Amino acid sequence: xxxxxxxxxxxxxxxxxxxxxxxxxxxxxxxxxxxxxxxxxxxxxxxxxxxxxxxxxxxxxxxxxxxxxxxxxxxxxxxxxxxxxxxxxxxxxxxxxxxxxxxxxxxxxxxxxxxxxxxxxxxxxxxxxxxxxxxxxxxxxxxxxxxxxxxxxxxxxxxxxxxxxxxxxxxx
Numbered sequence: 001x002x003x004x005x006x007x008x009x010x011x012x013x014x015x016x017x018x019x020x021x022x023x024x025x026x027x028x029x030x031x032x033x034x035x036x037x038x039x040x041x042x043x044x045x046x047x048x049x050x051x052x053x054x055x056x057x058x059x060x061x062x063x064x065x066x067x068x069x070x071x072x073x074x075x076x077x078x079x080x081x082x083x084x085x086x087x088x089x090x091x092x093x094x095x096x097x098x099x100x101x102x103x104x105x106x107x108x109x110x111x112x113x114x115x116x117x118x119x120x121x122x123x124x125x126x127x128x129x130x131x132x133x134x135x136x137x138x139x140x141x142x143x144x145x146x147x148x149x150x151x152x153x154x155x156x157x158x159x160x161x162x163x164x165x166x167x168x169x170x171x172x
Contacts, residue, residue, distance in 0.1 A: 045093065053082060056155050064148045066140075073139035074148075081132045088124050095121065096167065104171065111170060125156075 057078070066074055095117055102110055129149070136145045 063151045077135045092121050
C-alpha cells in the first residue's frame, strides 16, 4: 500500500496532463512496471513535479492572452508565486509520504495531527493566492488577472482531485 501511495504523485501528474512527450511516456511506462516492485524515487517525483509546473505554465500562456508588455511583467510575478507554492507543495508531498508510511496503522493522535496539518496546507495555499493577487493586479488588467486566477485554480483543483482519487481513505 505504501508503495502505491507514493506512486500516486507520479501517476496523477501523468494522468492529469496526458503526457505526450516521449520522456513522459517513458516515465509512465517505467512507473507502471515499477508499481509492484518499488515506489518512485524522490528524484523521479521531483522531475514529474517540474513537468507539471511546465505544463501549467503552457496552459496559462495558451489561455491568458498577454501583450508583450504584460508578459514581461506577469511571468516574473508568476515565477515568484510558483516558487512559494512549490514550498507548500513540498510540505504536501511530505504529508502524503507520511500518510503512506502510516497507512493501516495510524493512531487517533496521528490522524488528528495529520488532518490539522492538511488543513493548514490548504489555508497556506489560500493565503498565498491572496498575497499574490495584488501583485498580479499590478501587472495585469482586472479581467486578465481574474482569468489567470480562474485558470490557475482550475488546474490546481484538477491536480487535487486526481491526487484525492488515488489516495485511499483512512480506515477507522
